[in-house]
Amino acid sequence: MSEYCELPGPGSGSAIHVLPDPQFDPAPPADAREQRAVLAGGCFWCVEAVLRELDGVLAVTSGYSGGDAGSASYERVCSGGTGHAEAVEVRFDPRRIRFGQLLKVFFGVAHDPTQIDRQGNDRGRQYRSVIFCVDAQQAEVARRYIAQLDQARVFAAPIATLVEALQAFHRAEDEHQNYAARHPDQPYIAAVAAPKVAKLRRQFADWLAPGRAQSASGHDLAPLTPAQREQLAARLTPEERHVLLDHGTEPPFCGGLLHEHGAGVFACRLCALPLFVSTAKFESGSGWPSFTKPFDPAHLRQIEDHSHGMIRTEVRCARCDSHLGHVFADGPPPTGLRYCMNSLALGFQPA
Numbered sequence: 001m002s003e004y005c006e007l008p009g010p011g012s013g014s015a016i017h018v019l020p021d022p023q024f025d026p027a028p029p030a031d032a033r034e035q036r037a038v039l040a041g042g043c044f045w046c047v048e049a050v051l052r053e054l055d056g057v058l059a060v061t062s063g064y065s066g067g068d069a070g071s072a073s074y075e076r077v078c079s080g081g082t083g084h085a086e087a088v089e090v091r092f093d094p095r096r097i098r099f100g101q102l103l104k105v106f107f108g109v110a111h112d113p114t115q116i117d118r119q120g121n122d123r124g125r126q127y128r129s130v131i132f133c134v135d136a137q138q139a140e141v142a143r144r145y146i147a148q149l150d151q152a153r154v155f156a157a158p159i160a161t162l163v164e165a166l167q168a169f170h171r172a173e174d175e176h177q178n179y180a181a182r183h184p185d186q187p188y189i190a191a192v193a194a195p196k197v198a199k200l201r202r203q204f205a206d207w208l209a210p211g212r213a214q215s216a217s218g219h220d221l222a223p224l225t226p227a228q229r230e231q232l233a234a235r236l237t238p239e240e241r242h243v244l245l246d247h248g249t250e251p252p253f254c255g256g257l258l259h260e261h262g263a264g265v266f267a268c269r270l271c272a273l274p275l276f277v278s279t280a281k282f283e284s285g286s287g288w289p290s291f292t293k294p295f296d297p298a299h300l301r302q303i304e305d306h307s308h309g310m311i312r313t314e315v316r317c318a319r320c321d322s323h324l325g326h327v328f329a330d331g332p333p334p335t336g337l338r339y340c341m342n343s344l345a346l347g348f349q350p351a
């Protein structure tokens with residue numbers, strides 16, 4: 001058993017899926033104040049981090065479902081033989097968010113529902129995708145929505161999510177509760193959970209709890225309107241525009257920030273969101289400014305990039321969606337990551 005969930009590899013999937021709303025998602029009874037859902041979608045740290053952001057979600061708890069109480073411990077569940085899946089229990093106000101809307105985020109952001117008994121490099125039945133339904137109506141909403149999404153071919157493969165009746169939910173150990181928020185620099189959280197939260201904030205800005213469009217470091221992550229983006233883009237040079245807006249790459253060893261060693265912050269050239277701190281900059285020898293970690297993981301969005309015959313992880317600004325560069329798993333300690341950025345995509349703000 002590894003100490004952490006595994007870092008993602010090729011095929012771990014952060015492709016962009018735009019899901020339709022569920023066609024069947026009944027209004028709650030007039031006196032409904034709180035409902036419960038139990039969802040398993042791989043590593044519970046990630047699913048919890050995403051669902052906590054939503055308006056109408058009252059509480060999210062990480063735990064285990066699908067096995068018995070005696071074996072519901074992290075160590076035993078991670079061994080894969082207990083029957084449990086890592087799961088989260090969501091308590092929500094159905095007047096503000098319905099069960100089907102939770103499923104839309106669960107399928108579209110929190111995990112990849114087409115993977116069977118795994119999520120990315122997390123492999124085993126404990127990482128299977130399951131909706132543990134608390135009543136017959138949840139099961140009907142879930143089954144109809146899965147059929148709707150499969151019919152619309154939203155995903156490249158059929159949805160593998162199981163729909164089962166909830167038997168029991170066992171709360172995980174305290175150290176696993178709200179893990180992502182408490183450990184933003186942990187490599188798995190930075191590489192896997194943070195991009196999902198960033199994706200949620202971009203795609204579901206209207207669904208976030210008040211204040212959630214801010215990063216933990218207190219910066220506004222509300223996406224730009226097309227007019228705002230156009231206004232900012234008008235200030236760019238043709239070279240900056242090529243990198244930021246057209247997915248370009250500047251030639252190596254030419255960028256103006258390659259040898260910038262002053263203390264300060266490197267921000268998005270388009271929207272000025274802080275992206276890297278000078279203390280995380282290092283000489284990689286690659287010819288591009290390189291960093292070991294972001295200013296705030298929520299400020300970057302990572303997507304799989306299949307261009308030029310390679311599988312790479314592209315890095316974009318989480319607020320304005322501009323292209324910045326790529327991240328590779330060959331960096332130095334403490335993260336082992338190398339954020340390889342274009343100078344043209346960044347602006348340096350001396351401390």
Ligand SMILES: [Zn+2]
Nearest residue numbers: 268271317320
């Ligand atoms: Zn930006």
